[in-house]
Amino acid sequence: MDILNAIILLLNYIFVPALAYGSQLALGAIFVTLIYGILRFANFATGDMMSFGTMVAILFTWYFQSLGISLGLLPTALIAIPFAVVFMALYMLLIDKFVFKYYRVQKSPPVQLAMVSIGVMFVTQAVVRIIIGPADRRFFDGQKFIVKAGEFKEMTGLNEGLAIKSTQVITVFVTIILVSILFWFLNKTKTGKSMKAYSDNEDLALLSGIDPKKIVMITWIIAAILATIGGVLYGLDKSFKPFTYFNNMLPIFAAAIVGGIGNPFGAFLGGYVIAFSEIFLTYAYKKFFMYILPESMEPETLVQLLSTDYKFAVSFSILVIVLLYRPSGIFKGKVL
Amino acid sequence: MLVLIILVGVFQSWNIALSIFNMCLISAVMTMGANIQWGYAGLINFGIMGYTALGGLAAVLISVDPVQEAWRAGGFDILMCLWLIIAMIFVIRFILKNFAKSKLRTYGIAGIIIAGIIIIRVTAEPGIEAIEGVNPAKTGFLGGLGLPIVFSWVVGAFFAGGLAFIVGKVALGLRADYLAIATLLISEIVIAIIKHEDWLTRGVKNVIGLKRPAPYEVNLQSTEWFINLVENFNIGKLNLISNLADRQTALNQLVIEGSSVFVKLCYSGLFLTVVIILLILTQKALYSPWGRMMRAIRDNEEAANAMGKNVVKQHLLIFILGSAIVGIAGAMLVTQDGLFTPGSYRPMRYTFLIWVMVIVGGSGNNFGAILGGFAVWFLWIEAAPMALFMINMFTAGMPDTHALKIHLIESVPYFRYLMMGLGLLLIMRYRPKGILPEKIEIK
Numbered sequence: 179m180d181i182l183n184a185i186i187l188l189l190n191y192i193f194v195p196a197l198a199y200g201s202q203l204a205l206g207a208i209f210v211t212l213i214y215g216i217l218r219f220a221n222f223a224t225g226d227m228m229s230f231g232t233m234v235a236i237l238f239t240w241y242f243q244s245l246g247i248s249l250g251l252l253p254t255a256l257i258a259i260p261f262a263v264v265f266m267a268l269y270m271l272l273i274d275k276f277v278f279k280y281y282r283v284q285k286s287p288p289v290q291l292a293m294v295s296i297g298v299m300f301v302t303q304a305v306v307r308i309i310i311g312p313a314d315r316r317f318f319d320g321q322k323f324i325v326k327a328g329e330f331k332e333m334t335g336l337n338e339g340l341a342i343k344s345t346q347v348i349t350v351f352v353t354i355i356l357v358s359i360l361f362w363f364l365n366k367t368k369t370g371k372s373m374k375a376y377s378d379n380e381d382l383a384l385l386s387g388i389d390p391k392k393i394v395m396i397t398w399i400i401a402a403i404l405a406t407i408g409g410v411l412y413g414l415d416k417s418f419k420p421f422t423y424f425n426n427m428l429p430i431f432a433a434a435i436v437g438g439i440g441n442p443f444g445a446f447l448g449g450y451v452i453a454f455s456e457i458f459l460t461y462a463y464k465k466f467f468m469y470i471l472p473e474s475m476e477p478e479t480l481v482q483l484l485s486t487d488y489k490f491a492v493s494f495s496i497l498v499i500v501l502l503y504r505p506s507g508i509f510k511g512k513v514l
Numbered sequence: 515m516l517v518l519i520i521l522v523g524v525f526q527s528w529n530i531a532l533s534i535f536n537m538c539l540i541s542a543v544m545t546m547g548a549n550i551q552w553g554y555a556g557l558i559n560f561g562i563m564g565y566t567a568l569g570g571l572a573a574v575l576i577s578v579d580p581v582q583e584a585w586r587a588g589g590f591d592i593l594m595c596l597w598l599i600i601a602m603i604f605v606i607r608f609i610l611k612n613f614a615k616s617k618l619r620t621y622g623i624a625g626i627i628i629a630g631i632i633i634i635r636v637t638a639e640p641g642i643e644a645i646e647g648v649n650p651a652k653t654g655f656l657g658g659l660g661l662p663i664v665f666s667w668v669v670g671a672f673f674a675g676g677l678a679f680i681v682g683k684v685a686l687g688l689r690a691d692y693l694a695i696a697t698l699l700i701s702e703i704v705i706a707i708i709k710h711e712d713w714l715t716r717g718v719k720n721v722i723g724l725k726r727p728a729p730y731e732v733n734l735q736s737t738e739w740f741i742n743l744v745e746n747f748n749i750g751k752l753n754l755i756s757n758l759a760d761r762q763t764a765l766n767q768l769v770i771e772g773s774s775v776f777v778k779l780c781y782s783g784l785f786l787t788v789v790i791i792l793l794i795l796t797q798k799a800l801y802s803p804w805g806r807m808m809r810a811i812r813d814n815e816e817a818a819n820a821m822g823k824n825v826v827k828q829h830l831l832i833f834i835l836g837s838a839i840v841g842i843a844g845a846m847l848v849t850q851d852g853l854f855t856p857g858s859y860r861p862m863r864y865t866f867l868i869w870v871m872v873i874v875g876g877s878g879n880n881f882g883a884i885l886g887g888f889a890v891w892f893l894w895i896e897a898a899p900m901a902l903f904m905i906n907m908f909t910a911g912m913p914d915t916h917a918l919k920i921h922l923i924e925s926v927p928y929f930r931y932l933m934m935g936l937g938l939l940l941i942m943r944y945r946p947k948g949i950l951p952e953k954i955e956i957k
Contacts, residue, residue, distance in 0.1 A: 219691065220691040220692075220694065220695060277939060277943075280943060287690075288690065288691050289558060289690040289691060289694075290942070290946070292558075292690075292691050292694060293869070293873060293938075293942060294938075294939065294942050296866055296869065296870075296938065297935045297936075297938035297939035297942060298935065298939070299866070299935070300866070300870075300931045300932070300934045300935025300938065301931070301932060301935030301936060301939070302935075303862075303928075303931050303935075304928050304929065304930075304931035304932035304935060305932070307925060307928035307931065308922075308925040308928050308929070308932070311924075311925065312928070424862070428698070428699055428702060431695050431698075431699070432699065435692070435695065485710065487706065487709065487710035488706055488710065490702060490703075490706060491702070491703045491706040491707070494699035494700065494702055494703050495703065497696070497699055498684060498685075498696065498699070498700065501684075501685065501688065501692070501696055502684060505688065505692075
């Protein structure tokens with residue numbers, strides 16, 4: 179019984195939240211990696227692009243709510259996502275046309291493109307803050323919990339409750355569906371294959387008649403889908419605040435690099451690596467040991483490896499270690 | 515640029531103008547540091563925030579009086595930890611030197627580091643708790659050395675240089691955009707440590723009331739010579755007032771205003787000295803054989819390497835130098851503010867804004883760096899009034915209660931991001947080398 183309690187405890191406080199957070203990071207990391215692999219620059223505007231997409235989704239959600247449309251148990255934001263994606267794709271193509279295209283045609287070094295993306299970051303941040311303001315916003319509606327802690331306790335007769343938020347389930351589901359479609363697209367369809375070819379060797383791809391304009395456009399559209407959905411899922415699960423989204427750029431970068439930048443599958447797993455290690459290393463295991471150890475050996479301290487203040491620092495340290503020992507990432511991305 | 519600041523002085527107030535001027539000077543120092551790395555050597559450093567914060571930390575550790583009680587409570591444990599860390603480093607160095615590279619060695623070192631961290635945590639825990647328990651509302655940290663704060667400018671440079679040495683050893687081999695990400699993340703780690711190690715920095719509780727290198731306004735207002743100075747300065751204006759009592763109140767008002775201007779002028783003088791010294795040094799370096807070598811390395815690493823220049827060593831050197839300059843700026847910033855707030859170090863303000871200054875001003879040109887620092891900081895501060903003016907102009911036809919107008923006026927502070935972004939994009943597109951491009955004269 180105690181063992182069961184301990185397992186439920188870990189599930190409740192580590193596994194479920196880390197799975198949801200990891201999914202959100204994974205979507206962002208695939209976004210970074212795609213841009214890096216195909217357009218060949220580190221996009222510093224990642225976090226703000228995600229917040230732009232989320233902002234549009236929130237505006238649509240408010241509009242639908244005012245019309246009285248809702249999904250019942252599910253959050254209204256899910257209907258808003260397709261509309262937000264369209265807007266986001268237009269915004270990204272617009273930015274590409276006016277900003278990034280020039281440097282791509284000039285074949286500027288990646289550093290210059292990264293600098294330009296900082297300019298885009300500033301502008302996007304300003305636009306988001308001017309339109310919706312810098313405040314913390316919750317736009318979740320519908321049923322909050324799928325499994326409530328109290329009900330779970332009653333049902334199983336255990337001491338520990340297991341609470342699963344509906345947003346966590348939605349996040350994991352949507353991520354699995356989206357990522358499966360994405361990998362199917364990249365590996366099986368002709369366009370996906372030509373994207374891979376373009377990423378591997380630009381000149382050779384051009385020689386074999388692949389249209390670079392089309393590739394770039396599709397990349398931005400996929401990026402828009404990933405950014406919007408990733409951002410909305412994060413916002414539903416926690417809350418929407420432009421500053422947090424900007425900060426999320428850092429663990430997302432860490433996830434992309436840890437997984438091997440330029441490699442979508444690596445980025446996907448990288449998200450989970452970062453999320454799980456952040457939560458594993460900062461969780462206080464006192465209660466866990468109280469269940470599995472006999473009473474005489476119960477720990478007195480919190481048994482916490484690092485205080486929760488260092489949550490971000492954990493992922494960055496992992497990144498530094500990976501950069502030192504395996505610069506191409508765990509799953510061999512592009513060579514550095 | 516100076517004309518613009520003087521215009522602010524005339525139209526808004528001399529106080530605001532001088533504080534903008536001081537911040538411009540500090541920004542100029544930061545920009546020069548970043549410019550040395552980017553413009554001379556082509557190294558991209560997105561960790562400016564971390565070095566600034568370390569400089570600020572130096573200001574605290576140098577100028578605050580030591581908290582004797584805290585030292586008695588937990589000083590021993592902390593010193594023990596310091597020794598442990600030093601011992602750990604020596605053991606690792608010993609292993610690295612005397613054992614051949616193997617899997618066993620790697621695992622051994624990893625084991626030592628993990629065991630060391632656990633031991634340090636166990637020894638430090640009671641000490642840290644004791645220190646943080648000492649009068650937490652006021653101190654709760656070890657305090658500093660109690661020296662004049664100006665020393666911290668040098669110490670800040672050493673702190674930042676030391677960090678840059680470690681970061682450079684770790685990350686300089688990476689390709690440019692990876693280096694950018696790595697330095698950005700490392701600077702976040704530094705900030706996290708500064709924020710949460712309360713025994714050292716008081717963390718988010720902030721350190722306030724730091725010593726000043728300049729006199730205090732309150733003291734000035736009661737000083738004889740200062741009142742005389744203000745009187746002489748405004749003698750024409752004062753003579754117009756015939757009533758003696760009125761004259762006295764007018765004089766008092768002038769003295770109060772004058773004192774804050776005078777203090778700011780003192781700071782300006784100090785900062786200006788630093789900027790001028792740094793400018794002379796960096797200009798000399800730029801035209802020296804060393805500067806020529808750096809440019810050669812920047813433009814073609816392989817060729818420079820083939821000519822027998824040690825690229826790795828030079829990169830590390832310039833990384834340390836540039837970061838040290840940023841450290842000086844960090845200490846200057848805390849000196850000017852008189853307080854250290856770890857929570858205020860955010861990458862937007864301390865990393866990306868500085869980069870906008872470097873790019874806009876002109877990389878590789880020291881005067882460009884200073885101009886960039888001045889122009890961008892001026893815009894950053896004056897963006898809100900300018901945006902307000904524009905909004906009022908464009909929405910003049912609307913009634914004051916119109917929802918859009920109210921919304922726009924509420925979001926005035928965020929127009930500065932828009933201006934910075936557009937400015938950066940325009941400069942990158944139409945003047946990729948900055949306002950004052952790099953200009954190398956061969957004499």
